[in-house]
Amino acid sequence: MSVPLLAVENIGRRFGGFVALEGVTASFEPNKVTAIIGPNGAGKSTFFNVLSGVLAPSSGSIRFKGSDITGTPQHRFAHLGIARSYQITNIFPELSVHENVRVAAQAFRSRYDIWRNRASMTELDEKADAALAAVGLTSRRVATAKFLAHGQQRALEIAIALVADPELLLLDEPTAGMGPEETKDMVALLERLAAGRTILLVEHKMKMILGLSDRILVLHHGRLIADGSPQHIQTDPEVRRVYLGQNHGYA
């Protein structure tokens, strides 16, 4: 078996006396979609924040493409090839849709140049337009981002992550707050993106996860209690007890 794209070993994270994450070990192969599920407070967001460098783990290590990246500052993660979206929409509200994606693309070309004219960097416009086309936002190109509909803002956030051409895409509840119609669009988008990409996503909508993911991890009280294919997870008695059992009709 080849080197996994991402491997976490014995990851733990404490906030004072509270243990949010403990002893999580998992590795992720390229070109697979993995979903992370668990009841509220299970540690999903903490796990995601550790994987994207927002939080340093209190213990354990993270390896990306074979090298140890534990404790790397968050702003380096995008340059390593790890991009993420947030549970609460996280865009540049006053910039145009195009500028939102363009400034994300610029991070890989120029970060401190105070001299050049940024308009001359036309290759960034092409990259931004390609990412917008990929998420179906070309028609909203000049709109101010804050005026987009909720579902379009979520798509824009994915375009911002996508323009980095990441090897690992972390999506924190991409359908949060969406109605059925918008969810359907987002699932279609994710299915398109899944081809040839490694995606980790946190989700609550069980039906969507089962159709989309190759593998599911289940967190409960900060611990990994199950790890396997969707079929395996559906029949796992422990998962049924802690997750489905306490939320009748949730799925």
Added chain:
Amino acid sequence: MTASDSSVAAVMAGPAGHRGWRARLTAWRVPLSILTLCLLPWVLPSQALAVNVLIYGLVAVGYNLLFGYTGLLSFGHAAFFGAGAYVTGIAIGKFGLPWYAAVALGVVAGSALAFVIGLLSIRTRGIYFSMVTLALSQLVYYVALQASSLTGGENGLRGFTIARIDLFGWTVDFLDPLKKYYVLMVFAAAALWLVSRILNSPFGAVIEAIRENETRARACGYDVERSKLIAFTLSGLICALAGTFSALHLAIVPLDILHYQTSGMIVMMTLLGGAGSFFGPFVGALAFLLMEDVVSLWTSHWQIVVGSVFILFVLFLPKGIWGTALAWRAGR
């Protein structure tokens, strides 16, 4: 051309009119600003007022780079304005340096101070950032107060009058207010060009992104702290340049230039004119100084009136005079 190409072109053209108008104004903002400032001494009631608008407008431009474009509310910019003024005055008065060397030294010293204060304050956020910058600038104030052998302490720094200036082979009578104005104008024009260049640069896009959403900017791969520190230092540089103007213009440096009231005045001017607009800071400086001039004719408590106007602006016209005018023109 495919169907999708033509739809992109249609979208790029935008809602007819005002985007093009804004883009043209932005492209010409430096020459238009310089032209307006050149006319100022002929329009305003006094040339002294024009010089003050130039000096305080430039401080506000420097402050706007940090506040309006990067989104950091510093309450300590008097420190860089004052450092520029004091170092220029001391270099001329105590060390007998030529004026241009003193100006260069003042700018370097003010930028260096901005770098150090930035380094100490940039990791704090929101109100804590404002308070740390306020405290550090007050520290500078008390240093200037105590080091009276160098700074003149409470009495301010005196005894460095500039009577003549040699500029590119010309000798200019610096006691003539109009000539003085245009000499300072040359440097102000260069500073405006520099600020415009920064705003148009890739770094200009980075600070806007940080203002809009720091978390997202970091996730995009930008070192937010380092970028803020650069913006803070550049902002201090422009303010220090304005400080050297103040020293050359007044031929004294009052201790009050370092006081937090000066920092507050810089914030007020920037907000009155329009934070985040290129020419707004000059409009704000003009509005503030005009109000001070007019209101102080009939009451010595002019701050009450100016303060009330400021509060009304914050509540009802948060984009300031210039920002509101631009928005109104664009919205028609």
